[in-house]
Amino acid sequence: MRLAASSVALAALVAVASPVLAHTSTPAVATAVTAPSATPLRGAPVSELVARVDIPWKRFQLDNGLTVLVHEDRKAPVVAVSVWYNVGSKDEPKGSTGFAHLFEHLMFGGSENSPSSHIQTMNAAGATGLNGTTWFDRTNYFQTVPTPALDYTLYLESDRMGYLLGQVSQEVLDLQRGVVQNEKRQGDNQPYGLTYYATLEALFPEGHPYRHSTIGSMADLDAASMETVRDWFRQNYGPNNAILVLSGDIDEAKARELSQRYFGGIARGPVHTPLQAPIPTLAAPVEQVLHDRVAQTRISRTWATPGLNDPDSVPLSVGASVLGGLASSRLDNVLVRDEQIASSVSAGNQAFQRVSMFSYSAMVKPGADADAVARRMDAVLADLIANGPTQDEIDRVVTQFASRRIQGLEMANGKASVLAEGQLYSGDPDFYKKELAAYAAVTPAQVQAAMKKWLSRPVYSQIVVPGEREAYVEAAAAPSGATPAPAAPIQRVAREATPAIGQVSNVDFPAVERAALSNGIEVVYARSTTVPVTRVALEFDAGVAADSADRLGAHTLMLNVMQEGTTTRDSKALAEAQERLGASVSVGSSMDRTSASLSTVTTNLQPSLTLLSDMVRNPAFAPAEVERLRAQRLAGLANEKTQPAAIAARALPPLIYGEGHPYGRSFSGSGDEAVIRGLTRADLAAEHARWIRPDNAKLFVVSDLPLAELKPQLEAAFGDWRAPTTAKGAKSFNAALPQTSARIVLIDRPQSPQSLIYGGQVLPVSGTDDLLTLTTANTVLGADFLSRINADLRETKGWSYGVRGNVSTMQNRSPYIVNAPVQANRTGESIAALIGQYERFLGADGVTKAERDRTVLGDTRGLSGSYETSAQVLGALRSNALYGRPDGYQEALAGRINALTAQQMDAAARAAIDPAKFVWVVVGDASVVKPQLDALGLPVEVRSAPAPTTAQ
Known part of the structure; x- marks a missing residue:
């Protein structure tokens, strides 16, 4: 590890526009290149999308300080139960890092009046989406349960809030400590798996609440004693430090009755005031070079920026999307598409309650010069800061954000999380509306000003290069025969008996309807009216198994190139069109099927279907795109060789199926390096003609619109599609399977x-x-x-x-x-x-x-x-x-x-x-x-x- 003054003086780049990207009336890096024949696709105004996002709620507080939020939604006989505690890893004192997350695990181990595993009891209750998470600012627990299991669920949640410690024995503590340490090893074992620790330590000074990772250190986890763990719980998990959200098949009156019955008897805990956290500024630029067993050099730049309640948070997040978050971002267009010196790029403003982290990065394309990539990525940022984003770029960011927010509100727990976050971090369950309004109103000048203010400060630069990893800090071996001092016994408190679970009704699956387009494509449809969203999957009988044994990767490379340009829209134009519509259009494959998928707000369905149809029916397979995607695939194959899961997944299938079997290859379909190098444009076009055709297709649709209204739009998009004269592809599963033994x-x-x-x-x-x-x-x-x-x-x-x-x-x-x-x-x-x-x-x-x-x-x-x-x-x-x-x-x-x-x-x-x-x-x-x-x-x-x- 090396800390040194940065060789890239980014502040100097920000002061004036890069001479390579000189200012014009329309910045070069933001210009969309769309063929004149392309039909302009425009969606609903952002204001209309924002107006559709609404989560009605009621709020009350019990005498012990527990805040309860209620959202009534009778779409299904289920209730999302979500408990958020106002404590996270930023609240951990020195020597106790990882305690918040360790306690998340301990709270799944059962409680005094329900000693079985919480997961065991809730699974038997029919819980879905059952989990818990810990992050810098909070710990939360959530599950969605059938309405007849709500009393049972609230009893268990209240038991682990008020009656937990008697069930946390030394044996339980030691076991879950080991599980957490293995969770840490699992993340650390990945390529680039140690780099986040280095980022936090370099960016935040000693003693700063955000300086250590949520997973904690092996040494601190080793040192966790029973009394220390008990004190952590007593200080932080009282009802006055928690929010209970009930979302779904429930109303306020019932919520008041149940929350008082199960939580009202829990005593208040100490008043917990989360630590304040100043936004640090580095004294000078810092460059850190790390080594790892990776295939590509990764270059990243990071600043500490304001938290999510600061007025600059939204402009910075929008700026990050313009820089490297959109598919048509500045970095994508310059480094990946045009100059092709990076295989991938990214940017984001990771927002927390007190601070955020703005970062952008590039994976250096094998064979490219890392220093040149660093200069170009910094120049793109400098140009964006000097000249600001365009209004069209901002509109695309905001449309995507609003569309994803709408689509995320289908699940009862999705709405519960939005309300809880607003209450916990901002004291307002309607914070999401203010955030949406800020996105809708943000201007290019605001984005430019926020980026200039916060990103002209000294930057932390991290460069990860291939090589031997630095030393890894393992957990300490337990001393032979060592026995922790016994903790004082906990006086258990008797409660009423666990409530019974009522009769749960059978699932009411939507009625399935069928139709056919004029060219014979079958349509399979079901209606879902929870949110104004339509999802379409145009499915082909192909998949990874469509590759012959000597052409592994041909099918998926063809699909990759399909998404990067049609005969009327090039790669940038396709990306920009999706963003303007707030739609997600993609193609991909499982082992047995290939699908072209669309997810969009129904308001923008017609232009989104036009885009899906264009991508499926009219791929250009432009030679330049073929070469660019070939290089990306080769870089991806190199990365696979560094990832434990990818290595194993590539090794096992041929061992059990044999190399000649359609399933005897990596299920990812990424293919063989020699095959990828040898594929031509003609090969990909022939692969498309063989498999991506109407006589090999079936349409699946779920929408809030009735089928009668959908069918004309589907017909317009695909009804006149005719199959090519060449033969349709066919898969053969006749290869003999090997006889295996242990x-x-x-x-x-x-x-x-x-x-x-x-x-x-x-x-x-x-x-x-x-x-x-x-x-x-x-x-x-x-x-x-x-x-x-x-x-x-x-x-x-x-x-x-x-x-x-x-x-x-x-x-x-x-x-x-x-x-x-x-x-x-x-x-x-x-x-x-x-x-x-x-x-x-x-x-x-x-x-x-x-x-x-x-x-x-x-x-x-x-x-x-x-x-x-x-x-x-x-x-x-x-x-x-x-x-x-x-x-x-x-x-x-x-x-x-x-x-x-x-x-x-x-x-x-x-x-x-x-x-x-x-x-x-x-x-x-x-x-x-x-x-x-x-x-x-x-x-x-x-x-x-x-x-x-x-x-x-």
Whole structure:
């Protein structure tokens, strides 16, 4: 690590416009290049979009200080329950970093009157979206539950607010400390995974509340004593320091009754005043060079800026979007599209309550000169500050922001979060309206002034270059035989009995309608009127499996280039059109299907469909774009070679399927480097003609508009589309599958504080089979938080942040895949524990009555919250079609699941899953891991991690 005066004097660049980007009446970097023949696409005025965002609420406060917000929304029989505590990592004293996040974990471990895991009890209640998060300014807990489970949920939330500490034993503390440390290792193990710590430490002075990361340090987590942890809870988690939000199938009167019943008896805690945090200014520019096992040099610049309540916060956020947040941003246009010296760029103003961090960065394209990239990215910023953004750029930012805000309000918890944030950070649940109004009113002059004021100060520059990582600080080994001093016993307080959960009604899935366009494309439609949003998926029978074994990556590269220009709109014009409409238009692929997707506010549906149609039907495959996207893909392939998950995901499929099988390749579809280098424009055009055609397509639509109003718009966009005369593509799944047996392939990735275990087999079932019994059994075995394998490795042993084993449903032969990131020194023991769990479950120790009942109740009760959004409904329509399911599949699930027996679940799992056929891929440091694996008695093959191309 090196700290030195910056070689890039950014302040000097800001003083005058760059001579390369000299000021004109329209700045060069903001000019849109649109072909004259393109039809201008304009959406509704921003004012109309902003007016659509409204979350009515009521607020009251209990005598103990608990603030309660209520939003009534009767769209579904569910209520989002969200509790926000006014404490985060910025409030942690020196020596206690990571405590807020550690306590988030402890509060999921059960409470005095509900000693089981909170996740276990809430899953059985049918909770969806169940989680908790910690950040600099707050800790929150949330779940959406069926209305009959609301009393039960509020009882449990109040129990962990007022009656927790008696359940937090030394054993629980030690276990969750280990889980958090493994969560830290999991993040640290990623490429660039240590750089955020360096940014905070360089940007904020010693003692500043925002100087340390929320995850904390290994040493501070090691040092957490029981009394220290108890004191942290007592000081910060009282009702007067919390906000309860109830959003959904509830009104104010009921909310008053229930909140008083369950929370009213909790005593006030100490008054907690969050720490103030000044906005620091560096004395001089700072440049820091870090090393990591990465494929590309990354250059970033960061300043501390004002918090979200400051008038400059919105102008800075808008400026960041113009600089590097939009798809058509200044940095994208100059560095990525025009000069092609960076493979990707980004910019953002990360806003917190007291401070924010404005940053922008570029990933240096392999072969490019890093110093030249640094100069150009700084020149683009200097030009933006000197000349300001255009009104069109601001309009595009604001339209996107408003559109995304509207689309985010479908979920009851989405609205709860918006209200809670406003109350917690600004004392006003309607803060989101003020923020939207500020976005809608912001001017180029305001953006320019805010950027000039805050970004002319000394900058922190971070450069991450390929190489050996700096030393990693691990957790301390527990002293042999050391036993912490026992903590004083907690006097438990008896409460009333836990409320019963009422009868939960079956899910009411929207009626499915069908139609056909004049060219024969089938339309599958369902209506959702919660928000004025339309989602469209034009799906093709292709996917990653469409690639032949000798052309891996051809299909997805074709899709990438499709999105970067049509015969009437070039790459910049396509990006700008989406932004003006507030629409998201993209193409992508799963293993079995390729889809062109659209999400838009319904007000802008017609022009958005025009854009989707143009992208799908008229790709230009411009030679310059082909070369640019080829280079980006090659850079992406190099990056994959540095990522543990990507390394494992590329290694396992050919081991279990064979290299000639359509599923025997990385499920990402990123392909083979030699193939990508050799593809021509003609190859991509032929790939498009083979697969992206109306006789291979089906339209799925979910909208607030009725089908009768939608169909003419769909017809106008796609009805006159005719198939080419060339033959339609076809996939073949006739390749023989290899016979596998238990063995280990160790991929050596030095300096890995964690090992990624990735193993599995090809199952004797396909996605078109009825897999309900198997997948329900596997909920108990591998898929759920409470599953046997996660309960063992995370909740009992504390060796992992999370372990899953899943039936990866595919249209043809489906795989079973175990994903287990574990601490490096427990790799061998973890594989042994996994094998043991599978063997016992598939032998004499199958599904218990308690596991069967818990799983059945959770799966059936959770259906009411599983199709809350139009995106969830659209996904169900698509999966029903892919796997040959009837339209009534979702509504029939509850009855079918309720009828399952433990014996049926055992039989389905034992007929499909066989750990004796598992191939285990381990990505980790062989010097640490190999001796552990040798002790297991399985064949071990060692491979070197693939070497990324790092030439700059």
